[in-house]
Amino acid sequence: MEDEVTVGLTNRQTMNRALSRVDEQTSNTGLKPFNQPKLVKVVNTRIMAGTEHPRLILHNFLSLDQCKVHHQLLLESIYICVYMVMIVLVGLIQELEFIHKSCSTIGYRPNVFSTTLSHLIATNSAHLIFPFVPIRERLKEKAEEFFGCEYELFVEFTGLISWSRGASIGWHSDDNRPYLKQRDFAAVCYLNNYEEDFKGGIFHFQDGEPTIVVPMAGDVVMYTADSRNIHSVDEIIDGERLTLTLWFSRDGSHDEDAKLISLLSQNLLNSVGNEPDSYLPLPASSNMYWFSEDQATHHQSGFDIRWARIHALGYDIYSSQEKSCFSAFNSSDDFSELLMEPLRLAMGRRVVRPGICQHFACPSGAAVLLLESL
Ligand SMILES: O=C(O)CCC(=O)C(=O)O
Numbered sequence: 001m002e003d004e005v006t007v008g009l010t011n012r013q014t015m016n017r018a019l020s021r022v023d024e025q026t027s028n029t030g031l032k033p034f035n036q037p038k039l040v041k042v043v044n045t046r047i048m049a050g051t052e053h054p055r056l057i058l059h060n061f062l063s064l065d066q067c068k069v070h071h072q073l074l075l076e077s078i079y080i081c082v083y084m085v086m087i088v089l090v091g092l093i094q095e096l097e098f099i100h101k102s103c104s105t106i107g108y109r110p111n112v113f114s115t116t117l118s119h120l121i122a123t124n125s126a127h128l129i130f131p132f133v134p135i136r137e138r139l140k141e142k143a144e145e146f147f148g149c150e151y152e153l154f155v156e157f158t159g160l161i162s163w164s165r166g167a168s169i170g171w172h173s174d175d176n177r178p179y180l181k182q183r184d185f186a187a188v189c190y191l192n193n194y195e196e197d198f199k200g201g202i203f204h205f206q207d208g209e210p211t212i213v214v215p216m217a218g219d220v221v222m223y224t225a226d227s228r229n230i231h232s233v234d235e236i237i238d239g240e241r242l243t244l245t246l247w248f249s250r251d252g253s254h255d256e257d258a259k260l261i262s263l264l265s266q267n268l269l270n271s272v273g274n275e276p277d278s279y280l281p282l283p284a285s286s287n288m289y290w291f292s293e294d295q296a297t298h299h300q301s302g303f304d305i306r307w308a309r310i311h312a313l314g315y316d317i318y319s320s321q322e323k324s325c326f327s328a329f330n331s332s333d334d335f336s337e338l339l340m341e342p343l344r345l346a347m348g349r350r351v352v353r354p355g356i357c358q359h360f361a362c363p364s365g366a367a368v369l370l371l372e373s374l
C-alpha cells in the first residue's frame, strides 16, 4: 500500500500517480472520472507586463465548446456508449458548473459559495478534480511566461467561486492579509456572462488600464496579487456569477498539489477497510477567509471559512470573557485577539462539553469537532 501514494511529496508526477490511483478506485466502483478537456488557442491577448500595473486579459481562454475534440474521440472509438455521448454534449465550462452545483459549500464572503479541490477530496469526490488539472497547468504556464518568472510557480489555491445576489468585494489587493502574503499572482477565469447570467459584478482596477473587466464566459484576468493591482467587484444585483479563481506562489511550501496529495493519501488510507470514519469531511483549506463589509474596507483581520461553517450551522463561539466571537466579528472588538484565547462552543444557550472545546481551540479540528458534537 505504501508505494501507491507518497505522503507529502510535491512533484507533479506524484500528483498524477495519486490521481490515477483515485481513477482506478473510482472505476472499480463503476464511477468514471470526467475526461481531461483540452483548451483552445488563446486569442486577443492584451499584454501589460512591463507597466506599473502588470496585468493580462485573455479572451476565450477556456473553450465554451469542446465538441470538436470529443467528436474526434467519438469517431475513433469502437464503443459509442452513453457516457461518451454525454461528454460530447457537455463542454468544460458546463462540467465545472455542474461540479460547483453539486459540491459547493459556504465561501469566504457573505453570499459567496466555493468549491475547493481539498473540499472535493474531503467529500469523497476526488475524481472531480480531473477537469481542473489541465486548466491549472495552462494558467500556471501563462502566468510564468507573462510575469517573466525565472523559476516555476506553484498553484497555491484553486476554487470555483460563485457570487450570488448581494455579494461584492471592495478595494483590496489579494495579498492583503498576513496569511495571504505568499500569493504572488492571481488568475480569475469567468465561467458565465455579465447581463445574460447575472447583473452587477463588474470587476474594477483602481489604477491603470483597463479600468474594468466585464465578465464573459471563457475570459481570464491575471494580475499581480500586490498593491499594484488594487481591485474590486461590484455587488451582484441579480443571478449568480461563477468564476474559477487561482492564486500562484513563488514559495513551494504553499504548493496546493502537495496538500492535495497528502489529503488524497489520507483518504485512500481511510478508505481501506471501509470504516465509517472514511466518510467524515476533513477540514477545508486553511487559506480561506470571510469578512464583513466594514472589515473588508479597513483591511482588518480575516475570518476562516471553517469558523464560517460553524456559524452557518447555528453554533456560536465564546471567549473566556463571555464574548461571542461572531458578534466581535461584526463589532469594533478585535476578532483576531479573541481567537488567541481559550474558546467555548455553544448552540443557543447550551455550551458544548469542555473536552470537545479543547479540540475546537485548534481551528484545524473544527470540522471533526462539529461532527462529534452533533
Ligand atoms: O471574481 C473576481 O472577479 C475577483 C474576485 C476577487 O477579487 C477576489 O476573490 O479576491
Ligand SMILES: [Fe+2]
Residues within 6 Å of the ligand: 172, 173, 174, 231
Ligand atoms: Fe481579489
